[in-house]
Amino acid sequence: MVEAFPIAFLFFAGAALLALLPKGALRAGVLLAVPLVALYLIWNLPEGNLFSAQLLNVELELMRVDRLSRIFAIIFCVAAFLANLYALHVKDTVQQVAALAYSGSAIGAVFAGDLIALFLFWEGTAITSVFLIWARRTEGALATGMRYLIIQVSSGVMLLAGTVLIWQETGSFTFEAMNPGSLGTWLLLGSFGIKAAFPLMGNWLSDAYPAATVTGTVILSAFTTKLAIYALARGFPGTELLIYVGAVMTLLPTLYAILENDLRRVLAYSLNIQLGFMVVGVGIGTELSLNGTVAHAFAGILYKALLFMGVGAVLYRTGTAKASELGGLHKTMPLTLIFCAIGAMSIAAFPWLSGFISKSLILSAAAYKGYYIIWGVLLFASAVTLHHSGLKILHNVFFGRDSGLRPKEAPVQMLLAMGMTAALCIALGIFPTMLYDLLPFAVDYAPYTLTHIVTQFQLLFFALLSYVLLVKSGLYPSMTRSVYLDTDWSYRRMAPAVIGYAALMIGRMWTGVTRFALRQLTDVATGLYKTHGPEGRIARVWPTGSMVLWVAVLLAAALLVNFL
Amino acid sequence: MSDQKQTEPASPHVARDGTGQMSHNRADDVAGYPALGRMFTALADPKMAKTLFYTLVVLCAVLFLADFFYHKHTYVSVENIPGFYALYGILMTAGAVLLAKFCGGWVRRPETYYAPNDVDGESYPQDEQDEERHNG
Numbered sequence: 001m002v003e004a005f006p007i008a009f010l011f012f013a014g015a016a017l018l019a020l021l022p023k024g025a026l027r028a029g030v031l032l033a034v035p036l037v038a039l040y041l042i043w044n045l046p047e048g049n050l051f052s053a054q055l056l057n058v059e060l061e062l063m064r065v066d067r068l069s070r071i072f073a074i075i076f077c078v079a080a081f082l083a084n085l086y087a088l089h090v091k092d093t094v095q096q097v098a099a100l101a102y103s104g105s106a107i108g109a110v111f112a113g114d115l116i117a118l119f120l121f122w123e124g125t126a127i128t129s130v131f132l133i134w135a136r137r138t139e140g141a142l143a144t145g146m147r148y149l150i151i152q153v154s155s156g157v158m159l160l161a162g163t164v165l166i167w168q169e170t171g172s173f174t175f176e177a178m179n180p181g182s183l184g185t186w187l188l189l190g191s192f193g194i195k196a197a198f199p200l201m202g203n204w205l206s207d208a209y210p211a212a213t214v215t216g217t218v219i220l221s222a223f224t225t226k227l228a229i230y231a232l233a234r235g236f237p238g239t240e241l242l243i244y245v246g247a248v249m250t251l252l253p254t255l256y257a258i259l260e261n262d263l264r265r266v267l268a269y270s271l272n273i274q275l276g277f278m279v280v281g282v283g284i285g286t287e288l289s290l291n292g293t294v295a296h297a298f299a300g301i302l303y304k305a306l307l308f309m310g311v312g313a314v315l316y317r318t319g320t321a322k323a324s325e326l327g328g329l330h331k332t333m334p335l336t337l338i339f340c341a342i343g344a345m346s347i348a349a350f351p352w353l354s355g356f357i358s359k360s361l362i363l364s365a366a367a368y369k370g371y372y373i374i375w376g377v378l379l380f381a382s383a384v385t386l387h388h389s390g391l392k393i394l395h396n397v398f399f400g401r402d403s404g405l406r407p408k409e410a411p412v413q414m415l416l417a418m419g420m421t422a423a424l425c426i427a428l429g430i431f432p433t434m435l436y437d438l439l440p441f442a443v444d445y446a447p448y449t450l451t452h453i454v455t456q457f458q459l460l461f462f463a464l465l466s467y468v469l470l471v472k473s474g475l476y477p478s479m480t481r482s483v484y485l486d487t488d489w490s491y492r493r494m495a496p497a498v499i500g501y502a503a504l505m506i507g508r509m510w511t512g513v514t515r516f517a518l519r520q521l522t523d524v525a526t527g528l529y530k531t532h533g534p535e536g537r538i539a540r541v542w543p544t545g546s547m548v549l550w551v552a553v554l555l556a557a558a559l560l561v562n563f564l
Numbered sequence: 565m566s567d568q569k570q571t572e573p574a575s576p577h578v579a580r581d582g583t584g585q586m587s588h589n590r591a592d593d594v595a596g597y598p599a600l601g602r603m604f605t606a607l608a609d610p611k612m613a614k615t616l617f618y619t620l621v622v623l624c625a626v627l628f629l630a631d632f633f634y635h636k637h638t639y640v641s642v643e644n645i646p647g648f649y650a651l652y653g654i655l656m657t658a659g660a661v662l663l664a665k666f667c668g669g670w671v672r673r674p675e676t677y678y679a680p681n682d683v684d685g686e687s688y689p690q691d692e693q694d695e696e697r698h699n700g
Binding site: 089135136137138139140141143144210211213214254255258259262315316317318319320321330331332333334335337338364367368372375376379380383384386387398399405406407408409411449450451454455456457458459460461462463464465466467468469470472475476477480481482483484485486492493 | 594597598600601602603604605608617620621623624627628630631634635636637638639640642643647648649650651652653654655656657658660661662663664665667668671672673674675677678679680681682683684685686687688689690692693694695696697698699
């Protein structure tokens with residue numbers, strides 16, 4: 001079949017074409033057309049393994065189309081389109097090419113039917129995305145990008161190692177559901193876990209995303225982590241361990257999201273929390289919960305992109321995204337405020353917005369299966385999300401203390417992109433079947449029951465009340481120009497310090513030992529010189545006398561032995 | 565105003581990006597602002613704050629009482645406690661914020677802690693932004 005070529009190649013061709021075209025309208029056309037054409041093609045693809053290629057002796061399945069891969073590919077195309085629209089003013093060739101190649105790699109990885117193809121595209125996302133961080137072109141961004149790249153590539157290396165071990169065991173490269181048991185599957189789970197920002201493995205997320213450019217962060221927020229969620233949903237559905245891992249993911253970043261000053265870092269932490277919801281859904285492993293994971297990834301890409309776009313627009317206009325420096329922007333950036341508010345209400349899961357219809361699938365799945373503690377944790381995480389991802393951002397950027405900044409409203413292409421994303425957030429909330437029809441399993445779930453709506457409003461309005469009371473009473477942590485140490489401190493400060501200290505100590509010990517040895521050797525040599533040297537005591541009777549005497553002694557001994 | 569002075573360390577980029585110069589340009593020329601912005605300005609007026617706050621309190625009270633007037637479909641036993649979601653919402657979020665405030669001091673460091681290997685201490689590059697302003 002001719003039209004069933006790997007969709008990723010369309011993006012790569014587009015990226016290559018970009019480099020040849022002159023800057024301006026033609027490039028903009030390519031950036032917007034490629035995701036749209038891809039979306040049209042993916043929408044109309046039949047299911048099945050549509051395209052395979054030979055690499056050395058391995059048959060690569062490059063187009064495994066089923067309901068799970070199709071919905072991820074669809075939302076990736078939508079996200080790529082919206083992010084490219086948002087970034088239409090960017091003239092930097094590197095960023096444009098990286099954006100297309102990155103989204104193409106992510107779509108390629110989603111359609112990969114075997115682990116080798118998955119590995120190739122997996123590394124593709126790592127290598128292309130780092131340019132969105134380096135595009136900031138500062139010393140700090142270079143170092144941050146390097147840390148990001150090392151972690152992303154090690155995830156790929158683990159994937160490859162796991163693939164080889166699994167192949168040894170089963171003789172097959174096919175990427176399908178498995179149970180963690182052998183070393184190979186654990187390596188795969190670890191590799192996915194790094195990209196999905198599991199606890200202690202995911203600090204690259206809050207480290208790297210705030211370091212990218214305004215538009216780069218919007219693009220980054222959509223693909224890498226959701227690709228990992230896809231891989232977990234495909235490879236490890238129903239792995240109970242993931243329920244607890246996901247629950248921890250929804251808790252730990254919360255404190256940092258409350259404290260952090262850099263609002264794009266706040267959003268990165270809150271992205272990590274949203275990933276926690278999805279991981280719990282994978283862990284529960286029922287049809288409802290897996291639907292919930294996929295739906296939440298779909299909705300999450302949109303509202304998270306919308307929030308990153310809003311804060312990005314503020315950064316673009318004022319040069320800072322720090323809560324301590326901003327305030328009072330409602331006067332001159334009202335549209336950005338409205339779009340941010342829609343994003344905030346979506347992520348906080350207000351009824352009739354996208355987060356509500358996706359998050360509730362996972363919460364209900366947890367309650368149905370009797371994971372009551374997990375249910376309570378998720379309920380807490382979704383209430384406190386309103387605080388840090390919604391109210392804190394809206395309050396500190398648009399209201400609060402007047403910073404005196406009076407920036408102009410965001411440029412047209414940004415407003416368009418934000419408007420379209422916001423419209424999608426609302427549309428999904430009002431017409432949930434639009435999303436439910438695309439999910440991997442048939443959905444028998446009604447999000448809008450009276451109980452659900454009333455309880456959700458109770459949860460959110462009382463969370464809102466607690467925010468207002470905390471701010472009024474001055475108990476909410478104040479935003480100052482600080483950083484908050486997270487576990488990445490262990491490899492950014494502690495490990496270098498330990499290694500530095502060890503090197504210093506080993507160096508000192510080496511100097512000590514060599515000096516001691518040298519002194520001993522010198523002593524021996526001087527001692528020998530004293531006794532055996534030309535001036536020494538032994539040298540007085542040195543050559544002939546003692547020689548003859550010893551020869552005589554030996555002769556005598558030999559004779560004696562012979563005689564006996 | 566004094567607040568802002570405190571939060572600005574003497575790092576070179578602050579002077580460059582012009583926030584210092586911005587802050588004494590406080591007489592708002594509201595006419596140049598977008599219409600929506602003027603509407604929000606009216607809403608954000610300190611006089612409105614009290615009204616908004618009491619509206620919120622009333623809304624919360626109504627929502628809390630709503631629990632007594634309809635049949636709740638529940639799956640988890642704690643849901644049957646009247647106003648469970650309301651209490652959970654206010655207590656847990658407040659608890660989280662206070663815990664964060666309490667623990668924050670241990671992990672707080674100045675912005676330049678990781679410099680120069682981090683972007684926190686840097687200013688955002690000017691060629692990546694487009695600072696258009698109504699004032700200055």
